[in-house]
Amino acid sequence: MSVLQAAVLGVVEGITEYLPISSTGHLILASELMGLGETATQRSAVDTFNIVIQGGAILAVLGLYFPRVVQMCKGLIGKDSDGLKLAIRIIVAFLPAAVLGVLLNDWIESKLFNTPMVLTALALGGVFMIVIDKWKFSKHKEGEVFEEGMDLYEISLMQALMIGLLQCVAMWPGTSRSMMTIAGGVLVGLKPKRAAEFSFLLGLPTLGGATVYSLYKSVSGDGPDMFEVIGWTPIVVGLVVATISAALAVKWLVAFLTKHGLAVFGYYRLILTAVLGGAIAMGVVSLHAGDSGVNDEILEDKIEVVLLEGTHPSGTHLIEREGFHVTALHGALEGSALVEAIGRAHVVGVRSKTQLTADVLKHCERLLAVGCFCAGTNQVDLDVAASMGVPVFNSPFSNTRSVAELTLSEIIALHRRVSHRSALLHKGEWDKSADRSHEVRGRTLGIIGYGHIGSQISVLAEAVGMRVVFFDVESKLPMGNAGSVGSIDELLKVSDVVSIHVPETSDTVGMIDAKRIGLMKHGAYLINNARGSVVDLDALRVAVDAGHIAGAAVDVFPDEPAKRGESFTNVMQGAENVILTPHVGGSTIEAQEAISVDAAEKLVKFVNRGTTTGAVNVPNVDLPSQEVEGVRAHRILNFHRNVPGVLGKFHEAASSLGVNISGQYLRTVGELGYVVLDADPSGAEALKDAMDGIEESVRTRMLW
Structure with missing residues (x-):
């Protein structure tokens, strides 16, 4: 997004946020006419940008009505009775939309954010304003100041609640929050000027809460940071321009309402409905369901792709270049929300958290293929997918370098007791000592599982002077000077460091138990960056506390939280010289990009050519x-x-x-x-x- 485009959207947002004419319709027109909605990544960027610059409208009202805001704050702490009365009424009017907004936000975006519903809201809003104007302003002479009605402090709690309920209607995209609240204020008997002022003040918690909530949703997923995609300069420019534009629009609106009423805005909305409808019909503009649902305006012959959990944009771009329609969602979904999002998709892309169970898959009648934008496929019912003729693809090798590098860094960090000394220094304890610190040069690394990851670690470890031995259930060609051993037990007995890189199978679950930990050298180190079920962590903790194992690094756990930010407890927490990481072995920008491209290429080849190379279930x-x-x-x-x-x-x-x-x-x-x-x-x-x-x-x- 360029600075000029950001400024244009800032002007549109600032002017239309408080005017009763629908900011949604105008932002759609502006962004599409500037070519900002051509790809899923661009749409996500524009969505995030529009959320941020909405804050400009909030800043404008804070500046223009600062004395009122201060008065309400004083009222809330018992220092201004009129301020308290007004603050309570703003809160009463705010609560209905706050509650319903949280409960119905995703449903509204998936069900109401489409062409017919937005155009209907625009048109009905226009008719509504014309009717209100004819009713309330029928005796008003054009051009004269309309002064009939109540002041802000005269409004009752019931009247404030009525305005709040009308504000709930504005959650329907295209309706306009300011339209419903200004018209609501006029309906309950406020002077037009005071109705507008009440609407502006009510917008502070309403827009503020919606902005924070929507912004949190847009950036809390595992996908790429949209602020990096947009750039900070356009964001700042858009925010400043929106603030200035909103301030000017607010001052103009108050003066206009007191002399001319609401009808002109109603007629404008009807004209906008016709213009927007015509632009959509001609293909100049299209509506997108954003991050909460699938766009039902897709042509039936268009391949529809739904990507969940914030897959890297490189894969999204690759798919879009094939002419497919992509809906990119940030977070994981489950249950009915998941079925709603992917039920009409031809291709679905997930990472590790979204569970495509048998029940979910059976609701996807159009599904052609599933892409797991990660190494594993445990989250998909592979047998059911195969029975439907749906291949499942993954990217098992694209993150191997990242896992190998993390493992090497842990080998060195454990030998130097980095995590322990760092923790002490954070507590203010200076422990400059060579106690139990070693070089890795000359020490023996034992690798269990000599596949794509294990073999890379072998090369990296030899480069820093380590001797490498490995065990694998299949015969493997050694890399460099590495040598194979005949059994896991033999490897454990001769290794100073043991690193595990095996898949989860019936043979590997519980493979490293108390007995095998006991076979390891006294003072050895254990690293598990494979699967959480492979190592008995209770036995490992006992061995670490006893000093038999000098340190450990664990990146995978038997039970892991479903999403980022959830609490986590494990027996290894608090153990000395133990590095714990939240399953981030393959989580680097480079790995995620490589995974995204690899999985996307496989999906495209299947859809376009029928190629199933790399599929795990067909x-x-x-x-x-x-x-x-x-x-x-x-x-x-x-x-x-x-x-x-x-x-x-x-x-x-x-x-x-x-x-x-x-x-x-x-x-x-x-x-x-x-x-x-x-x-x-x-x-x-x-x-x-x-x-x-x-x-x-x-x-x-x-x-x-």
Whole structure:
């Protein structure tokens, strides 16, 4: 976002936030006309930006009505009776929207933030204001100051509550908070000037609370920091411009209302409805559901992708370049909210927290593929996905370098007792000593699991002078001077440091128990950056406290919190020279970008070509595209039950239809078979229908 674009949005926000004409509609027009809504990342950036600059409207009212604000503050501490009366009425009017806003925010964004509902709100709001004007201002002469009505201190608690209830209606996008509260003030009998003032003061807690809540939601996920995407300079410019614009708009509105009433704003809203509706119909502008739901305005032939948990924008960009529509959500979802978000998606991307259970998957009738933007796939019911003909992809190797580097750093830190000495110094205790501190050069590192991570650690450790031995259940080619040993027990007996890098299987659960910890050298170190179930942490704590194990580093735990910020307790907490990290082995910017790109590429290849290379639950197939007399053959994908004779039925169907098959690739795994066929364009559609009608077929799709 450029500084000029930020300034334009600041002007739009500042002017429209307090005028009863809907800031939503104007911000949609402005951002889309400036080309700020073309990608999911841009939409997220604009959403965050608009939330931040809303604070400019708050600052404007604070400045213009500072004496009133001070008076209410004095009232709340018992020093101003009129201030207390006004403050109580503002609070009474604020509470309904505060409660309903928290309860219904996600539902409103997913159900009401769409073209028909926003346009309906704009139009009904216009009619509402015209009716109120005709009713309340019927005897008013145009141009004369309208002074009939109550002052602020005369309003009753019931009247304040009525204004607050009308403010709740403004949660419907396109309605306008200022419209409902100003009109509400006029309805209960306030002077137009005082109705506007009450609306402005009510906006302080309402807009302030909404801003903080929405901003928290936008940045509290695991995704990229939107402030980094936007840049701080545009944010500051937008905030300043919004403040100045809002101050001018507020002063103008008060003067205008007292002489001209509300009707002109009603007519303006009707004109805006027509303009915005026409722009949407012509494709100039589109509405997006933001971070809380799926946009129902998608064309049926458009591939819809929903990415949860703030996946890195590099993968999002890659998917969008293919012409797919992407809805990027920051946090994890569950239950009905998850089904609501992904129920109509063709492709779903998750990280480790969103659970795609059998029940959730069965609600996703359009689902073609799932991408796990992480190493593991435990969060997906793989068997159910396979039974639906839905491949599940992950990125098991993209974060291996990050895990390897963390492990090496822990090896050195444990030998130098860095965490222990750092903790002492934070407490103010200076402990400059070589006691129990060692170099790693010349010491033996034992690696259990010599795969992509273990082998990289082997190379890094040798580079700092360590001797490396390893054990793996499969025969592996040693890297450098590393040597293999015949068993885990043998490795434990000879190693000064043991680092574990194995998957979670029935064989590895509880693999390092009290007995095996007892086999380790006295004064050795243990590192687990693999899976939390592999090491018996109770036994490890006993060994550390007894001094048998000189230190440990643990990045994975049997029971981990579902989301960031939750409390965590574990038996290893408080142990001396023990490094605990919250499962961040693969959590680096570089790793997340690599994972995002890798998973996105696999999803795109499947959607576009039918390639399942890298899928964990279906046969891996990759068929090069074929040509028939210079024309690319049409590609048919078919998942089917793995029983004898299915391929013969496909060939029989092709023969009866007179369709030539120019290329095919069939593989089976367990109970599932997957075949990719390239057929003559003239009869491919009929062949696809015939294959889909065969009893054993699970799912058939034609790509081109």
